[in-house]
Amino acid sequence: MKILVCISKTPDTTSKIAFKNNNTKFEEAGVQWIINPYDEWYALVRAIELKEKDAGTVIHLVTVGGADTEPIIRKAFALGGDEAIRINATSDDSFYVASQIAEIAKQGGYDLIFTGKETIDYNSSSIGGMIAGLLDIPFISLATKFDITGTTTTVTREIEGGEEIAEVSLPVVVSCAKGVAEQRIPNMRGIMAARTKPLKVVEPAAIEPLTHVTSYELPPAKAGVKLVAADNVAELVRLLHEEAKAI
Amino acid sequence: MVLIFIDHADGHIKKASFEALTYGAALAKQLGTNAEGLLCGTVADDLALLGKYGITKVNQVNNEALNNLDSLVYGKTIADAVTALGAKVLVFSHNQTGRAVAPVVAAKLKAGLVTGAIALPDTSNGFVVKKSVFSGKAYANVNITSDIKIISLNPNSYKTVAGEGTAEVSQLNIAIDSLKVKLTAVNKVSGEVPLTEADIVVSGGRGLKGPENWGIIEDLAHVLHAATACSRPVADSNWRPHHEHVGQTGEQIAPNLYIAIGISGAIQHLAGVNRSKHIVVINKDPEAPFFKAADYGIVGDAFEVVPKLTEEIRKLHNS
Ligand SMILES: Cc1cc2nc3c(=O)[nH]c(=O)nc-3n(C[C@H](O)[C@H](O)[C@H](O)COP(=O)(O)OP(=O)(O)OC[C@H]3O[C@@H](n4cnc5c(N)ncnc54)[C@H](O)[C@@H]3O)c2cc1C
Numbered sequence: 314m315k316i317l318v319c320i321s322k323t324p325d326t327t328s329k330i331a332f333k334n335n336n337t338k339f340e341e342a343g344v345q346w347i348i349n350p351y352d353e354w355y356a357l358v359r360a361i362e363l364k365e366k367d368a369g370t371v372i373h374l375v376t377v378g379g380a381d382t383e384p385i386i387r388k389a390f391a392l393g394g395d396e397a398i399r400i401n402a403t404s405d406d407s408f409y410v411a412s413q414i415a416e417i418a419k420q421g422g423y424d425l426i427f428t429g430k431e432t433i434d435y436n437s438s439s440i441g442g443m444i445a446g447l448l449d450i451p452f453i454s455l456a457t458k459f460d461i462t463g464t465t466t467t468v469t470r471e472i473e474g475g476e477e478i479a480e481v482s483l484p485v486v487v488s489c490a491k492g493v494a495e496q497r498i499p500n501m502r503g504i505m506a507a508r509t510k511p512l513k514v515v516e517p518a519a520i521e522p523l524t525h526v527t528s529y530e531l532p533p534a535k536a537g538v539k540l541v542a543a544d545n546v547a548e549l550v551r552l553l554h555e556e557a558k559a560i
Numbered sequence: 561m562v563l564i565f566i567d568h569a570d571g572h573i574k575k576a577s578f579e580a581l582t583y584g585a586a587l588a589k590q591l592g593t594n595a596e597g598l599l600c601g602t603v604a605d606d607l608a609l610l611g612k613y614g615i616t617k618v619n620q621v622n623n624e625a626l627n628n629l630d631s632l633v634y635g636k637t638i639a640d641a642v643t644a645l646g647a648k649v650l651v652f653s654h655n656q657t658g659r660a661v662a663p664v665v666a667a668k669l670k671a672g673l674v675t676g677a678i679a680l681p682d683t684s685n686g687f688v689v690k691k692s693v694f695s696g697k698a699y700a701n702v703n704i705t706s707d708i709k710i711i712s713l714n715p716n717s718y719k720t721v722a723g724e725g726t727a728e729v730s731q732l733n734i735a736i737d738s739l740k741v742k743l744t745a746v747n748k749v750s751g752e753v754p755l756t757e758a759d760i761v762v763s764g765g766r767g768l769k770g771p772e773n774w775g776i777i778e779d780l781a782h783v784l785h786a787a788t789a790c791s792r793p794v795a796d797s798n799w800r801p802h803h804e805h806v807g808q809t810g811e812q813i814a815p816n817l818y819i820a821i822g823i824s825g826a827i828q829h830l831a832g833v834n835r836s837k838h839i840v841v842i843n844k845d846p847e848a849p850f851f852k853a854a855d856y857g858i859v860g861d862a863f864e865v866v867p868k869l870t871e872e873i874r875k876l877h878n879s
Pocket of ligand 1: 326350764765766767768790791792793794805806807808809810821822823824825826827828829832842843844845848860861862863
């Protein structure tokens, strides 16, 4: 089986979010970069688990990004994966990114394509569905469990107030959420092996982006907390009822 | 024309769709055009009544196969409907269904998609949609340049307005592909308010010490008709189900009222809840970072404060 895992580089979860160039660019100074947690903890680790069960499985990683994404790919390699493809482009348009990955997927003949549920920077939750649409293969979003028997996959997915269990044959695109796998820490052997795994750089296909970010904004600061004494809970209820009109 | 996708489950239209309909109708007004709805499948609700949200017509692809979600089949059906009806803007709710379907439609139509929208677009110079980014820590203004535009609206970010009016209900004939995704089971947590749709959310953290103490959270949630949520370590320790985990790596929510009990307010937790309109924090540590992000707070022991709060709210409801 051939698995393609989509990997994105995102700021660490504790990063200070600030903007520069008249609020048109994310301020990268001082930011630590990580593999998008959903891509790492769930999508990549599940792919590795599948390979552990079936040694014939091949895992390719793909990312759309500049040379500065290579440390992230090496980090992913330390966990697992056989080869990586970096599409040498940067874009904030989901359609552009998904189209680039779909081009790679067409050539690679993958049985299974994994993405994270969303990235923690743009939160678009769009890449997996777009790849599926472009390749015209089924898509399962927000998977919390993923199993495979022969060529049939069984996937549990989040719905409002519960979950659905569905079966679908390969090939399929799956976006992975919490539950699909457990976070892993790379071991020394993995870290050593990561250095020499093949990382191929390809130039992007000619695709027209359909959206672009014109500016960023920070939310307005909070006015400050109103503290109520612990022995005066009735006052909190009054404030929530009369002032906030929230209850 | 602005077309709004109407989402449903168990025969009923979801609350998130009423927000999307109100939003779509307001957008149509702004653009000087009309708004219509699109429903795939069958429901028990009276579709004509959706006119009260400002739409003139509901287009229904009346095929029971569409009561089950197969993203690819759904995506193609909606894309065909957009083409058949000549819609220029398509609106989804960015709920679980929106996430499953909107990107497929965008790929099929080569239409620019902005998900997580929180306001009407600025159409004075282009078509600029404001969306939540960095897990609620910032907003991005995104210009859609394609001919057909798709917006997926964050739940709880646009207020539903119901007026007068009925909509014409019209059947739309679209041939659908056979479903490749076979649904084998649905497990619903019955009687609970879905977290992403809830107006009020009561959330507990590690300060509650153990799953056996969640009774006070559930009692408070019950009197408020609220959904329950929790911090990540609580879900990771299996004190609560995973779907209750909110934060940067869990559910991102924006209820009208978020009550955080025994939660420290780590940056990753705040990322999932800081778009809530009002935040109440109950924590015994006056230095807990959550107080900086709160509107109201009580420094005190949750085991004493929360039962009193439940009692006071009960009194308010009875008065
Ligand atoms: C990459 C990454 C992603 C993460 N994503 C998330 C996420 O999505 N969501 C999330 O929640 N966390 C996330 N975390 C974890 C986050 O950093 C915090 O560790 C976590 O939110 C803390 O949970 P807590 O507030 O319940 O527990 P604690 O930090 O242990 O806080 C417990 C609080 O309870 C208070 N308390 C104790 N006893 C009482 C009492 N009797 N009455 C009242 N108050 C009391 C204490 O004063 C304290 O403030 C993430 C971390 C990382 C590194």
